[in-house]
Amino acid sequence: MNTTPELSFEFFPPRSKEGSEKLMAVHSELMRLEPQFVSVTYGAGGSTQDGTFEAVKNMLATGNSTAPHLTGVGSSRDDIKSIIQGYLDLGVKRLVVLRGDLPSGMVERGHFKYAEQLVQFVRDEFGDDLHLEVAAYPDFHPESASPSTDIQYLKRKFDAGANSAITQYFFNADSYFSFIDEAQRAGIDAPIVPGIMPITNYATLTRFSDACGAEIPRWIRARLEQYQHDEKSLKAFGLDVVTHLCFDLLDNGVPGLHFYTLNKTEPVQDICKLIGFEQTK
Numbered sequence: 001m002n003t004t005p006e007l008s009f010e011f012f013p014p015r016s017k018e019g020s021e022k023l024m025a026v027h028s029e030l031m032r033l034e035p036q037f038v039s040v041t042y043g044a045g046g047s048t049q050d051g052t053f054e055a056v057k058n059m060l061a062t063g064n065s066t067a068p069h070l071t072g073v074g075s076s077r078d079d080i081k082s083i084i085q086g087y088l089d090l091g092v093k094r095l096v097v098l099r100g101d102l103p104s105g106m107v108e109r110g111h112f113k114y115a116e117q118l119v120q121f122v123r124d125e126f127g128d129d130l131h132l133e134v135a136a137y138p139d140f141h142p143e144s145a146s147p148s149t150d151i152q153y154l155k156r157k158f159d160a161g162a163n164s165a166i167t168q169y170f171f172n173a174d175s176y177f178s179f180i181d182e183a184q185r186a187g188i189d190a191p192i193v194p195g196i197m198p199i200t201n202y203a204t205l206t207r208f209s210d211a212c213g214a215e216i217p218r219w220i221r222a223r224l225e226q227y228q229h230d231e232k233s234l235k236a237f238g239l240d241v242v243t244h245l246c247f248d249l250l251d252n253g254v255p256g257l258h259f260y261t262l263n264k265t266e267p268v269q270d271i272c273k274l275i276g277f278e279q280t281k
């Protein structure tokens with residue numbers, strides 16, 4: 001296992017010029033933690049295509065490794081080819097390759113029904129130079145028929161050419177370690193980096209978690225509910241929970257930590273400081 005875990009930070013694309021300026025200020029602050037790379041999410045079906053491209057361009061211009069997310073659902077092969085070519089022209093070297101969820105109102109799933117097919121397509125069309133990340137789910141994907149089929153499908157993404165995976169967030173370290181054990185038994189030896197969600201808001205976190213299948217343990221959910229109108233206590237409790245989770249993961253040799261920043265500086269900085277990642281000046 002890697003003894004020097006790497007950080008990475010995920011952002012979402014802003015919707016306005018003002019949002020873009022704010023995001024670049026957050027990005028600049030978080031770069032002081034010297035992440036291995038940052039990534040920018042993509043609205044499935046292409047809903048944030050321009051915003052993602054713009055944010056990736058701005059971040060790459062600062063000289064830092066930036067990975068656009070790309071979803072396949074609802075897109076044609078030509079769409080995907082031209083989006084990737086645009087990124088290659090910018091100097092992108094890493095992509096986060098996903099299936100995505102069909103936006104409401106869209107019914108045509110298109111050529112890429114699963115992420116595995118998109119990974120295969122990128123390899124066939126663009127060769128082996130790009131580093132491809134895929135998604136993994138320690139609490140299991142909500143649509144998966146069973147935990148073992150979810151792992152088998154993850155294995156197929158690696159067989160198709162993925163280099164590493166980033167997980168959906170989770171709050172129980174055992175869920176991650178049991179997932180890793182099972183993945184290794186299935187023949188996956190590539191890095192699977194835990195995704196870390198800072199806890200700062202009760203309503204947003206519970207809504208997200210219910211939608212994506214990330215489990216909030218009962219004792220954590222009860223406390224968050226209790227503190228939902230007391231921001232200071234909620235943030236202090238959230239910081240404590242996520243910091244302990246990170247310590248647990250680092251003590252057991254994870255290859256890195258991928259933070260879902262939600263385009264905010266402080267929650268990530270606070271956790272990183274407590275777990276011993278130094279900021280440059």
Ligand code: FAD
Pocket residue numbers: 040041042043044069070071096097098099100101113114115116134135136141142143144145149150153157166167168169195
């Ligand atoms: P897949 O790997 O295709 O899996 C989807 C489901 O299908 C799973 O249940 C799997 O078990 C099953 N499956 C896979 N292959 C097969 C097969 N051959 N036959 C039958 N079943 C199969 N969404 C966005 O819209 N934009 C983003 O930027 C984005 N970024 C993300 C980043 C990370 C790190 C993570 C963890 C998720 C992200 N998502 C994003 C959410 C993601 O798009 C959804 O979770 C989506 O439902 C599944 O995408 P996937 O790539 O994991 O799909």
